[in-house]
Every structure is written in structure tokens, then in C-alpha cells.
């Protein structure tokens with residue numbers, strides 16, 4: 001049902017399609033670990049079209065393609081290499097489209113992936129456009145919850161940190177709400193979720209200023225970074241950021257079944273001592289990016 | 305339409321766009337693509353007194369517009385009414401209605417939107433809410449309110 005489809009925004013996918021992606025991703029887990037062989041995408045070419053550096057995302061798509069026996073064309077940093085300055089994105093995309101079977105694009109301008117999808121005949125997967133959408137991140141975040149907690153529907157999910165500028169949290173909040181989760185927003189008063197995001201949610205999220213308010217209630221703690229630049233006064237930053245920090249002491253108050261997630265890289269939002277506690281899932285979450293991308297590539301190329 | 309406005313300059317055939325919010329008459333013409341030499345007489349009455357306060361009125365002679373064209377006006381003047389005149393008589397009164405898809409009329413307010421980077425695409429928006437008026441960019445998903453829309457008519 002996803003053959004030939006572009007994956008630009010998480011909102012383009014129905015709940016049924018998201019569940020189908022998870023089902024295929026689940027089968028891909030042993031292949032992603034290297035425990036099973038799968039050469040389904042042999043003969044297919046993925047073009048990585050990265051207009052800004054994002055090594056992790058680029059490598060995760062490469063790994064996913066290579067694990068399935070496919071090949072990679074790398075158009076990273078196109079301004080410095082193969083693509084002429086001043087060429088429109090539309091032209092670049094049409095050229096790369098004719099060389100490959102699927103395009104993965106990362107671009108500094110918002111909406112670039114939607115434009116690329118309009119000009120490419122083959123499927124386009126958005127790997128982040130500016131501060132805009134990053135649907136494979138949203139999918140892998142949700143897949144982590146499904147695999148590690150068992151479901152999304154009915155969960156109490158706390159989104160913590162910079163909810164104003166952190167766009168990861170924006171698309172995730174909208175998607176989780178659609179999947180029937182109860183969302184809790186935990187942020188400093190100056191960094192709350194924008195109203196245009198709240199307007200797109202069916203169920204009104206609970207708003208908390210303190211982490212303590214939900215520490216023993218939440219099933220998922222999704223932690224995002226609070227950036228220094230958001231605060232004119234550095235001591236204010238230290239005070240505020242510190243109050244949302246996940247330390248061993250905080251984790252002790254959580255439910256045993258709760259999980260802690262983070263899109264990585266982290267700076268000091270989560271203390272290293274938490275890494276070995278049973279609730280920590282952020283490294284596993286990063287791994288789930290591989291089977292999710294394997295599933296997406298297989299589905300849009302019509303080979304699963 | 306107020307009788308007095310009709311009396312001032314009756315037109316034989318064409319359209320009269322009434323109840324435009326004050327100061328937006330020129331923007332209404334712009335939105336309809338009525339600029340330069342269009343071969344018909346355009347009369348504008350700005351800052352006209354009406355029962356509901358002040359308003360602008362635009363009359364375009366010998367010109368008809370289809371409903372979809374007229375609906376674009378709703379983006380900046382949701383209160384406007386369009387009267388179709390034939391032989392000095394109002395033969396149709398049309399209340400404007402914001403279309404679900406808005407293409408090539410409004411520029412996206414987001415400077416980092418791909419539609420603002422010399423790409424060969426027209427900006428396109430979806431209607432999110434009529435009251436208050438909110439539209440969302442098809443590309444960057446940024447939302448714009450009525451004031452932002454009025455300031456960004458192409």
C-alpha cells in the first residue's frame with residue numbers, strides 16, 4: 001500500500017500505514033542486527049541527497065540500504081561537489097531521480113522535501129528539512145514505544161524540554177495524539193508548545209512546569225535538549241535546564257515499567273549514571289532507526 | 305448594497321464588490337489580477353459610510369468573474385459581497401467564501417520556506433480555519449492569520 005509513495009510528513013501517513021511500517025520493521029530487526037540475511041533490495045539504488053551535514057541520519061539510511069543488498073549514490077554536500085551553484089533544487093532532484101530508484105533528502109529549507117517529491121517520479125523520503133518535518137525520526141520514536149512498552153494507545157507520554165523550538169517534539173506530539181496517547185508537556189514557561197501545534201491535536205495535552213508533577217505517572221519520558229541560546233542569562237539557563245535533568249535520583253521515582261527516550265545527541269539532559277538503569281532506552285531507540293528505514297525503503301520500493 | 309452608493313455611479317454591466325474592509329480596495333483589485341490596462345472602467349469608493357461603519361467599494365464595468373475567482377477576495381475581505389449587475393439591475397448577490405486550496409495568491413511568510421527560494425513553484429496553502437482565518441503552507445506547514453495574509457498578497 002506504500003509502493004511508490006513519498007514520505008514527506010508524518011501527517012501524510014494513515015494509522016493503518018504506520019502500523020504496516022512497524023510490522024515490516026519488526027521483521028527487519030534481526031536483519032538490522034546482522035543475524036539474518038536479506039537481499040531484497042539488490043539492484044536498487046538509493047540516492048542520498050544531503051544539502052547539509054547530518055552524518056548520523058545519512059549513515060542510518062546507508063546502513064539500512066546496505067543491509068538489504070541495495071546500493072548507494074552519495075550526493076552529500078552537493079554545493080561543494082557535483083551540483084552547480086545556482087541550480088534550483090527542482091533541477092537537481094530531476095537529475096538525481098533519473099540516476100536512482102529512491103531519493104533521501106536533507107535540506108536546510110523548510111518544505112524542500114515536499115518540493116522534491118513533486119519533481120521526482122521515484123519515491124522521496126524526507127530526512128529533515130530545515131526546522132520542518134523529519135518523519136523517519138517520528139516513526140522510529142513511535143516504533144521504540146510500541147516495541148519497548150507494547151503500545152501507544154492510552155500511554156501517558158511526557159515530552160520534556162524545549163517544546164517551543166524543538167520541532168522533533170512538534171511532529172511527535174501530533175502523531176502520538178493521533179495514535180491515542182495522553183500527552184504531557186513539561187517545559188519552562190518560556191519554551192512551551194506553540195498554539196498552532198496544540199490546535200492540531202484532538203486531545204488537549206496536560207501542561208506541567210515541573211518534572212516532579214508526572215515523574216511517577218508517565219510511561220514514556222521523551223527528553224529533548226534545552227539550548228543555552230534560548231536564555232539571555234547563563235545562570236538562568238543553568239537553573240532552568242538543571243530542573244529538567246534526568247538523574248539517577250529522578251529515575252528512582254519513576255515506574256519500573258517506564259522508559260526514557262532521547263533523539264540524541266544528548267549533552268547533559270540525562271546523567272551518564274542513568275545509562276545502565278533499566279528505564280534507559282535511548283541507545284536502543286537509535287538502533288530502531290535502522291529497521292524503520294529498512295521497512296520504509298522496502299515498502300516504497302514495493303519489495304518486502 | 306446601500307442605495308446611495310448605487311446612486312452615485314450606477315454601472316450598466318459588471319460587478320460591484322461591496323463591504324470591503326476600509327483600506328483594502330486596492331488589495332482586492334490586486335487579488336483579482338485587475339491591474340494595468342484591462343480594458344474596463346474601475347471605480348473605487350474608499351472610506352464610505354455604511355450602516356455597519358466604514359467600508360470600501362469597488363465597481364468593475366463590463367467584467368464578470370467566476371465564483372472561484374471571487375472567492376479569493378475572502379482571504380482579505382471575508383465580509384465582502386459581490387453584486388453582479390446586468391442592465392443596471394443586481395441579478396446576483398454572492399457572499400465570498402475562502403477556498404480550500406489557495407494557490408499563487410499569497411506568499412509564504414516563512415523566509416526559510418522553499419517557496420521563497422526561486423524554485424519553479426507557486427506558493428500553495430490549505431484552509432485550516434475560516435473564523436478566525438488561518439491557512440497552512442503546503443510546503444513548510446507554517447500557518448498564517450488574516451493580517452499576515454493581507455500583508456503577503458502576491
Ligand SMILES: [Zn+2]
Pocket residue numbers: 111412413414417418419441442443444445446
Ligand atoms: Zn511555506
